[in-house]
Amino acid sequence: MDTLIELGRGPLFRFAVALAVLGLLRHAVLSLWGMRQVLRRAGDKRFALGPVIQRTLVHLNPVRYFTGNRGVYSILSTLFHVGLILVPILFAGHIRLWQRGLGIGWPALPMSVADALTILTVVTGVLLVVGRAWFVASREMSRPQDWLLPPLIAFEFLSGYLLAHPGSNPFDLQLVTLLHVGVGDLLLLVTPFTKIAHCAMLPFSQLVSEMAWKFVPGAGHDVVKTLGKEGQPI
Amino acid sequence: MRRLLATKALLWFIAGGALILAIVRFARGMGATTALTDLTPWGFWIGFDVMGGVALAAGGFVVAGTVYVFRLERYHAIVRPAVLTAFLGYLAVVGGLLFDLGLPWNIWHMVIYWNPHSPLFEVGWCVMLYLTVLALEFAPVLFEAARHPLLAKAYKFLKSATVPLVFLGIMLSTLHQSSLGSLNLILPHRLHPLWYTPILPIMFFVSAIGLGLMMVSCESLVSAWLYEREPELEVVQGLGKAARWVLSGYAVLRLGDIFVRGQGPAIFAGTYESWLFITEFLLSAIVPVVLLSLPAIRRSAGGLTVTALMAVTGIVMNRIDVGGLAQVGTTGTHYVPSWMEVWMSLGVVAAAALAYFFVAERFNLFHAGPVKREQFRYNLPTFDPGTLVAHPDPYTAGLGRYTLAGVFGAAVVLGLLPHSAFAGLSLKSQRVTPPGFGDRVLIDGNRTREAVLFEHKKHVEREGGEASCVRCHHLNNPAERTTGCARCHRDMYQTTSIFDHSLHAARLGTGKGCASCHVDNAALKDVAHTKACLDCHTRMLPATAAVKPRQPPRLGPAPSYVDALHGMCIQCHEERAKDPRVNKPALAQCATCHTGKVPSFDPAKPDARQTL
Structure with missing residues (x-):
C-alpha cells in the first residue's frame, strides 16, 4: 500500500497537476485564439471591452444572487466554493508537501479555520446534492458529472479531515491516506474535462458571449450541419 | 481522414512531451536528462538525430540531381516533397544538435573560429550552407501564391536560380555526407573493425544515396496513404530500381572491404558486434535488394513501403552503430540511452513531420495542389457540454484535439521525470573510509x-x-x-612511434641505403614489403634482458608508456624503487635508468646494443 501511496503522491500527482494546469491553459488559449479568429472574419467587428469586464465582475460576485429566487442554493454554493478554493491551497499539511517536493511555500491558514472550512465544505457539498435531487427542474437538467463531483469533493475533504485528526479516525490510516491521495489525483485529472474547468474559464464566459457568437459567412450552414438537420426546414 | 487524425494526434503527443524535455535539458543540463558519460560522450542523439538525420535527408539532393542534372523529368512530381523532407530533416539535425552540445550557445563559434583540419568543421559549414541552399530551393513553393510584388520578384529570381542551387546542393551534400564518415576515422581503436575502415567516408556517401532513394519512396507512399490520394507508384518503382543497384553496390563494397582487411571471420564470431552487424547488414542491403528484385514487390505499394522502411531502418541503424553501439565493446561501457533521450529524438522527428503536414495542407507540395483543410470532418465548430467551454473557430476545432494530445504528452513526461530533473543532479554525501586493504x-x-x-x-x-x-x-x-x-598521468598514455625512419635514412645513406630495408625495389615501400626490425637488430632482446615483453617486438606504434610499465617494466621499477636514493617520479624518464651513452648504430654490427 505504501508503494501505491507513493505513486499517488509522486508520478501520478505530477501527471495530474500537469494535466490540470496545462489542460486549463489549453482551454484559455484556444478560446482566445478562436475568438480572435471569429472576430477577424466577422462582418460586425465592433467590440466593447469595458462592458464585458464589468459584466464579468458582476457575474463573479455571488452576493447579488443571495436574495434571488434561488437564494439558499447560491449561499450554499458560495460557502462550498470558499472551502473548496482555500483549504487545498492554504492547508499547512499541503504546503509542507510543496516545500518537500519543490522547495516552495506560502503562509498557511490556522488549523482551526482550516478545520471549520473543511467541515463546511463537506456539509454544503452533501446539501447541494440533496438539493439537486429534491428539485425536479435541477434533477432533470443534471448530467452524471453533476451527481458525481460534489460527493467526490466532499469525500476528499472528509478523508483530509480524518488524516489531520488521526485520533478521530476510526479507519485504517494507510487506507484513508491512499483514498485521499487517489481521489485528489482523480479530481485533478478530470479538471479540464468536466465543469471544474470553470475555475479557469469563468473570466472568459462573458467574452465568449460577446465575441464568439458573431455570425460569419456560412455560419447558418455550419449550425445546420452541426445539428444534423441538413435539408430540413428550420 | 481518420488515419491522418490519429497520426497527427500521436505526433502532437510526442512533441508535447519533447517540449517539456527540451526545457528540462536546457534548464538542468545533459546529466539530468541523458545516460551519457565522459566515456560515452556521443550517444543516441548524435547517432540518430545527427548522423541518421543527415543521411535521411539525402533524398533532397538525389532527387533534385536526378531531375535537374540528369533531366529525368518523370521524377519531377516528387522533387518538392523530397526537397521539403530534406529541408525539414536538416532543420531537425540542427535542432537535435543543439540538445547534444554541452554549450549550445557557442554553436556560432564554428563560423568565426576556424579549424580547417577538423572534419567536424567541414560538416558544420556544409550543413549550414546546405540548409540555406535547401531553404532557397524550397522557397518558390511558399512564394508562388504570394501577391506581394517583392515576393513575386523573389519567386522569379529563385526559380531562375534553381539549377545552380541544385549543383551547389549536390556539391555540399557530397562533401558532408562523406565527412560524417571521416569524423570516425580518428577512432581506429574505439570503433569495431566490422565498421571501422579507411573508406568509411565512401561507405557513408554510397549508403546515403541508397537511403535517400528509399526515404523519398517511403515519404511519397506514406503521405499518399495518409492523405488518401493515389500514390506515385510508377515514380517510386523507378526509385526502387535505382535503389536496388545502389544498395547492391553498397553491399559489395562493404563486404569486399571487410574481407580485404581480413575481418571476414569477425562477421561469424557470434559476438554482440557480429550479430549487430548481421542484423544491420540484412536490413540495410541484403533483404531490400532481394525484395526489390522481385517484380511482385515492385508492383505493390505495400511491398515497396515495407522494403523502403526496412532499408531506412537498416541504414539509420548503421549510423547509430558507428556513432556508439559499435564502440561499446572496446570502451567496456554499458550505455543504454535514457528514455528521455529517445523521447526527445522522437519529438524532433514528430515536429518535422507536423511541419511537413502543415506545408502539405497549405501549399502546392503535390501535383494535385494543397490538401484542402475544409474537407476534413473534424473541422467543425465545437462546444463542449462537459466543460461548458466554447472553441468557436472551425479551424481551432482540429487544433483542439491536437493540443489535447500535446497536453497529454507533456503531462505524461512531467509525471515520469526523475527527481534530478526538478532538483538537478546533486552530490550525494559519502562516508570517507580508508582503503580497505591497507595502503x-x-x-x-x-x-x-x-x-x-x-x-x-x-x-x-x-x-x-x-x-x-x-x-x-x-x-x-x-x-x-x-x-x-x-x-x-596523461603522458603515460600517449602512443609513440617505435621506428624513426628519418634517423635510419640518415644513418644508412639516403638513396642507396633504401635497399637495405626495402629489398624489392619494385615493390611498394610499405610495412608488408620491408625487412623486419629483428632481421637487423637480432639481439635487440637478449635472454638476459631485465625487461620481459609480453609480446615479441613488432613494427608499428609502440605501446603506451603505461602499457610498457604494467606489461614488462614494473618489476624492474619496483626493484629500483627500493633504493631510497632514487627519485621515484623520475623513474618515468628514460635517462634515469638508461645512464650509458647511446652508441651510434653501425650497419656492420646491427645487433650491437647498449647496456643499462
Missing part, C-alpha cells in the same frame, strides 16, 4: 579491466594531504566516482 590497493583506475597496485598513502602525501582528496574523489561528472589514472 596499497588493487585498482582498475581507468576502467580498462586491468588492475594495478596503487599506493594510496603516497598519493595523499604527494597531492597535499587530506585536503587533496577531492582531486581524485569527486563527483563532478555524471556517473563518475573517482578520477582515472589517465587524467593525471
